[in-house]
Amino acid sequence: MKVLLVEDDTRMADALCAALKRRGYEVLKATTAAAALAVPPVDVVLLDLGLPDRDGIDVCRAMRSRSDTAIIAVTARGEVTDRVQGLRNGFDDYVVKPFSMVELEARIEAVLRRAKPRLSGAMNVGPLRIDPDTGEAWRDGSPLALARKEFALLLALARCPGAVVGRERLLIDVWQSTWSGGRTLDVHMSSLRSKLGAPPLIETVRGIGFRLAVPSPAADTSAGRP
Known part of the structure; x- marks a missing residue:
């Protein structure tokens, strides 16, 4: 940005x-x-x-x-x-x-x-599909069982894919507060990471925040090889 x-x-x-x-x-x-x-x-x-x-x-x-x-x-x-x-x-x-x-x-x-005009319906970010209207998310077509705060965290990261989102900004967006509540953010982020599965999509940027590291689409160079 x-x-x-x-x-x-x-x-x-x-x-x-x-x-x-x-x-x-x-x-x-x-x-x-x-x-x-x-x-x-x-x-x-x-x-x-x-x-x-x-x-x-x-x-x-x-x-x-x-x-x-x-x-x-x-x-x-x-x-x-x-x-x-x-x-x-x-x-x-x-x-x-x-x-x-x-x-x-x-x-x-x-x-x-x-x-920015409000996006209607689901958004695609790498292997993820996220629907802000329904609070539902999928990875590679499989539904993710996310709690409300976990979904809010994922949505906040997905709005800026590849960019670092600061801890304070996430606290404001998701909890409307800058108080961490004794590692509340870290606990929810850990649970979200676990539910997103492997390979991991969320990176920690030490001392700053988190990044949704969505892989760039690339052609499969092995396809068509004998």
Whole structure:
């Protein structure tokens, strides 16, 4: 998932960029409005309002006029009037500095869910078939007997196949909390892994989170050999 970070404070930009990368995002940086507007389309834009060459609200309007990219204001302007002005001028969400990475990541996921049309029916991810409407899942055509939280974890990982999904993000998505409940996440993830069977599809990225490592489709090179 590509994120464009538009921030002229170099120290803050570097710290935020590092934090986003640890959570599996691909991050592009821009320190001016001109540079931001020259970047090719991304999945979400984190846009500071106090840029040196142009106000962030003008930049948001310019971006909005040419694409439907999700745009989140990340700014020190915290008055109600500032928030209202930002939301009325095209921002999908508004985050006031200082903020926690847990909050920012949750807001990124929320605006992306709103920005993308809801998928109807089952989705196919590698050998898995997952139906968000019914809460059912299959591997290679065989049904999986998943508990409700296990299915929610699988769905959260399947929305970003191949990408690392942070522990805090999973806790927010599945438990609506950042409290781990004494390894609750690990216990449920272990049970989910067991039910998915072999070869294993879920990888642990130490200190960060988990990844649904779906094998890429490839031709069977042995087929047709004598």
